[in-house]
Amino acid sequence: MTISLSGTALAAAIRAGITGTPARLAIVTATTDEATAWYVRSISAAAAKVGISCEVVETKDVAGTLSELGNDIHGIILATPVPGEVPAAEFAMGIPPTKDVDGANPVSLGRLAAGLPAFAPxxxxxxxxxxxxxxxxxxxxxxxxxxxxxxxxxxxxxxxxxxxxxxxxxxxxxxxxxxxxxxxxxxxxxxxxxxxxxxxxxxxxxxxxxxxxxxxxxxxxxxxxxxxxxxxxxxxxxxxxxxxPVTTALLLSHTVDAARTAAH
Amino acid sequence: MTISLSGTALAAAIRAGITGTPARLAIVTATTDEATAWYVRSISAAAAKVGISCEVVETKDVAGTLSELGNDIHGIILATPVPGEVPAAEFAMGIPPTKDVDGANPVSLGRLAAGLPAFAPxxxxxxxxxxxxxxxxxxxxxxxxxxxxxxxxxxxxxxxxxxxxxxxxxxxxxxxxxxxxxxxxxxxxxxxxxxxxxxxxxxxxxxxxxxxxxxxxxxxxxxxxxxxxxxxxxxxxxxxxxxxPVTTALLLSHTVDAARTAAH
Incomplete structure (x- = not known):
């Protein structure tokens, strides 16, 4: 009898730990494909349920948009794929590590590898x-x-x-x-x-x-x-x-962590 | 009959490709242990042979020293270990990626992992x-x-x-x-x-x-x-x-690459 490694109870436990902190998440998206749109909607819906404000920013200028996001944004997710020749990881260099709640900035990956504190993907x-x-x-x-x-x-x-x-x-x-x-x-x-x-x-x-x-x-x-x-x-x-579901819950949990850190 | 994978001919070939470009290397060291001193001397000697100027900076304030290195320095190596509680990789965040000729800054490792251009260790x-x-x-x-x-x-x-x-x-x-x-x-x-x-x-x-x-x-x-x-x-x-010997040659080659990039 195979054990089913469900993620729903764990996701609920993670979500239960994150209510009560005002936090703002931005999802920057440069693509119109259906899978990405579905992903963005599902994150937005999950954020709404735990009281995290989620702003979806559609743009053709990813670098410019990332640089212009306000200080009131605590977490930033760059939806992939990013059209064009430049790798998504290069754009993700524009996400401040303290707001990089999906660990997309190569500096987050490098810090993770080096055993330093960082948001993991x-x-x-x-x-x-x-x-x-x-x-x-x-x-x-x-x-x-x-x-x-x-x-x-x-x-x-x-x-x-x-x-x-x-x-x-x-x-x-x-x-x-x-x-x-x-x-x-x-x-x-x-x-x-x-x-x-x-x-x-x-x-x-x-x-x-x-x-x-x-x-x-x-x-x-x-x-x-x-x-x-x-x-x-x-x-x-x-x-x-x-x-x-654990992935989605962690994105929200990271966003709240970022908001709490920013408040100190 | 086992083949011996010598690095001396390869090292010589790498060194042969790097002469003629003025370049300056700084080795920042906070430790006095003998293995590190030996390593620093060996890099300095190898640099001298190919006409790379090599400055050894002994310091108790690694972060401060890294932030004060002049624009005329093209490559920076942080000798390890760094005494104290802070991991060497955290200090290496202070090495600009364009000068990080031993790939010690976690951003270099992250960029490498993401397939972006970076100096590898x-x-x-x-x-x-x-x-x-x-x-x-x-x-x-x-x-x-x-x-x-x-x-x-x-x-x-x-x-x-x-x-x-x-x-x-x-x-x-x-x-x-x-x-x-x-x-x-x-x-x-x-x-x-x-x-x-x-x-x-x-x-x-x-x-x-x-x-x-x-x-x-x-x-x-x-x-x-x-x-x-x-x-x-x-x-x-x-x-x-x-x-x-290949490692040493690559450190020098990276330094010259950094100098050439800085000149453009």
Whole structure:
């Protein structure tokens, strides 16, 4: 019987800790694609529920907009993708680290890697928080991340290393991925490809965390992990209802942390 | 017959590319320990040979000294350790990224991880350059780093990921280290413990890069790799004469790059 690593109770607990502090969040978006619009709406709705004011700023001039956000804004999220040639991380250099609630500024990632205080990218932190919430031991275990993105795979590697896991990052250029991922005690699928991780990729009894959020033709959401993995894994996080709600709750929690810090 | 992955020819080639540009390097040091003093002298001597002016600034006020370095300084190295409670990486936030020739500022590490232009820590870059110089394929191979330091292990993980290796970072808290490291096609020893990697840790034919520079009682230098590994590895970098000279050459090369950029 596979344990379902739900994130809903943890998300509720995080949200319960953040009410009562006035805070303002800005989401800067330069893209009109539907997935991004959905993401922005879902953050806005979640913010409203805990009394965080959320301003969505649509712009074609990301750098200019970031530089003009007022002092009354406590947290800033840059929605991706950012159209054009300049990488999103380059624009994110314009987010002050104290307001970088999704850890998008490379300085936040570098500080995280160096063991200095910084906001971690919310999705990466959500994975670790979900493991801890379900009392899954990290220290000394083989953790395997499939996906090397700047927003999830790479920062997650640092978070897991800081917690004493032996960490492997695999990706689309890894030969015989299944043989590699079967070494994992804790397997994290963060490649953004529906069904990439099948039963063959999983050692029986391993813990599997599914970070994927791939839209389906009928308007639903599926992860990177094939549902058949449930018969093989010792524990598996659902999509939706696993990493996702924890990520959203952490974004809001970071925003309140930023507001509290700014008030001192 | 094990191939010796010498760094001396590569170091000479790098140095040959950097003469003729006036450049000034500052080494800021707050420590009096002998290993650091040796390191500072060796950089100074190497700089002098290629016509780079090198100023050693001894200080008890690292942050103040870093903020007061003049515009005529092109490259800045902060010698470690920095005594006291504040991590060296926090002080390194005071090195302007354009002058951060040893990639010590967390923003440099973050930019590296995000795939943005930045100076890499010279030792980490030296490992990759040594592999490339000896025509060792990186893409698609299992690379294993033993050691998770901010100055070597972590940035090296990003450099190898960017070159499409499947990367594992192991460390002192990894159980059964030998079983883990035997998976490696390319094994990089960067733990700072003499003789840590023995023949049992190495798959026959694997490439082994020794980053260790451990002082011996008689004033010599040994790596992290037991010499007996030579009978088992397909290729092994010597200590001294492997990663070390390439690291020094890269520090000087970065300084000249910084001077050229500043001139434009």
């Amino acid at each position: 919310a999705t990466a932190e959500a994975v670790v928080r979900l493991l801890e919430h379900h009392h899954i031991e990290i220290a000394g275990r083989r953790a395997m991340i499939v996906g090397r993105s700047t927003v999830v795979g790479k920062p997650l590697a640092h978070l897991l290393l800081n917690r004493h896991a032996t960490v492997t990052v695999a990706h689309s250029r890894t030969p015989d991925l299944a043989a590699v991922t079967r070494e994992a005690d804790i397997l994290i699928a963060a490649a953004g490809r529906a069904g990439l991780i099948g039963p063959d990729h999983v050692r029986p009894g391993a813990v599997v965390i599914d970070v994927g959020t791939n839209p389906t033709a009928d308007g639903g959401l599926v992860g990177d992990v094939d549902p058949a993995v449930a018969d093989r894994a010792g524990a598996l996080s659902p999509v939706p209802g696993g990493v996702g | 010279a030792t980490a870059e030296a490992v990759v350059r040594l592999l490339e110089h000896h025509h060792i394929e990186i893409a698609g191979r299992r690379a294993m780093i033993v050691g998770r330091s901010t100055v070597v292990g972590k940035p090296l993980a990003h450099l190898l990921l960017n070159r499409h290796a499947t990367v594992t970072v192991a460390h002192s808290r990894t159980p059964d280290l030998a079983a883990v490291t035997r998976e490696a096609d390319i094994l990089i020893a960067a733990a700072g413990r003499a003789g840590l990697i023995g023949p049992d840790h190495v798959r026959p034919g694997a490439v082994v890069i020794d980053v260790g520079t451990n002082p011996t009682a008689d004033g010599g230098l040994v790596g992290d790799v037991d010499p007996a590994v030579a009978d088992r590895a397909g290729a092994l970098s010597p200590v001294p004469g492997g990663v070390g």
